[in-house]
Amino acid sequence: MSEARLSIPVSDRDHSIGPADAPITLVEYGDYECPYCGQAFLIVEQIRRTFDDSLRFVFRNLPIPEAHPHAEQAAEMAEAVALQGDFWAMHDTLYEHQNALDEDALFGYAKAVGADLERVRADLAEGTPRRRVESDFESAIRSGANGTPTFFINGDRYDGTWRYEPFADYLKSVLRDL
Numbered sequence: 001m002s003e004a005r006l007s008i009p010v011s012d013r014d015h016s017i018g019p020a021d022a023p024i025t026l027v028e029y030g031d032y033e034c035p036y037c038g039q040a041f042l043i044v045e046q047i048r049r050t051f052d053d054s055l056r057f058v059f060r061n062l063p064i065p066e067a068h069p070h071a072e073q074a075a076e077m078a079e080a081v082a083l084q085g086d087f088w089a090m091h092d093t094l095y096e097h098q099n100a101l102d103e104d105a106l107f108g109y110a111k112a113v114g115a116d117l118e119r120v121r122a123d124l125a126e127g128t129p130r131r132r133v134e135s136d137f138e139s140a141i142r143s144g145a146n147g148t149p150t151f152f153i154n155g156d157r158y159d160g161t162w163r164y165e166p167f168a169d170y171l172k173s174v175l176r177d178l
Contacts, residue, residue, distance in 0.1 A: 004144030004157035010058050015087045018048065018056035023178050024171060027058040027152040029140040032075060032094040033068030033101055040149040041095040043164050050168055054175060059091060061136040062148050070101035072133065077106040079129035080120045081113060089113040 010016065010025055028044065030037040048057055061079070063071035074094050081090040093109045094101065110120050123129055140150065144157055151158040153174060160170055 006139075006152045006155045006157075007142035008139040009155070010056075014058045014060065015082060015091070016056050016058045017088060019053050020056060022056040023054055024051065024174055025056045025058060025154055026171075027060060029060050029062035029136070029143075029145045029148060029150045029152075031061075031063050031068055031071045031148040032078070033071040033098055034064065034148045035098075037149045038095055038098045040162050041092075043162055043167065046164055047168060047171065051171060051175075055171070060140065061133045062140040062145055062150065063133065063137070064148060070106075073103065074101045074106060075133045075136075076124060076129040077110060077120070079132045080123045081110050081115045082132075083123050083128065084115050084119060086113045086115055090115070 006027060010027060014027075016025075026044070026047070028037075028040070030040070044057060048055060061075040063075045065072045078087060078090045078094060081087065090109065090113050093113055097105065097109065107117060107120070111117055143150075143152065149162065151162060153171070158170070160166060
């Protein structure tokens with residue numbers, strides 16, 4: 001474990017799945033176009049199934065547009081759809097199609113998950129999704145996130161491998177030590 005800590009504690013503002021009182025809170029700072037985040041997406045899904053009610057998973061945006069030209073727009077689209085209550089459906093869809101994140105594709109995914117596209121366009125124009133992405137980005141930098149994906153476990157940055165078995169073993173040790 002590193003000395004880096006989550007600068008902004010998890011709150012109701014976050015996109016989370018799993019019980020709020022779970023003994024483990026796993027926060028990921030991710031980028032929808034990052035191939036490593038795409039790999040981690042599958043591993044996190046498996047981790048969530050393994051730990052079930054012992055784990056709350058939180059996703060925060062850390063787009064890296066210098067490396068991934070569609071990342072910011074994808075994050076803003078996820079946040080626009082989140083305003084309609086469908087964040088997780090959009091999150092999953094973006095990772096499942098991370099090689100096709102141009103504007104037309106993003107609106108197609110939003111429609112596929114049931115979002116009202118007029119409202120999505122209005123929210124994007126108003127800037128609320130952009131401000132949310134910027135806020136997540138700033139909290140990532142203050143927390144010492146140095147790339148994507150970056151994980152925090154109960155507030156501490158996790159610097160180990162996120163391959164399934166070592167990651168799951170580490171989480172099991174966290175549970176044992178609580």
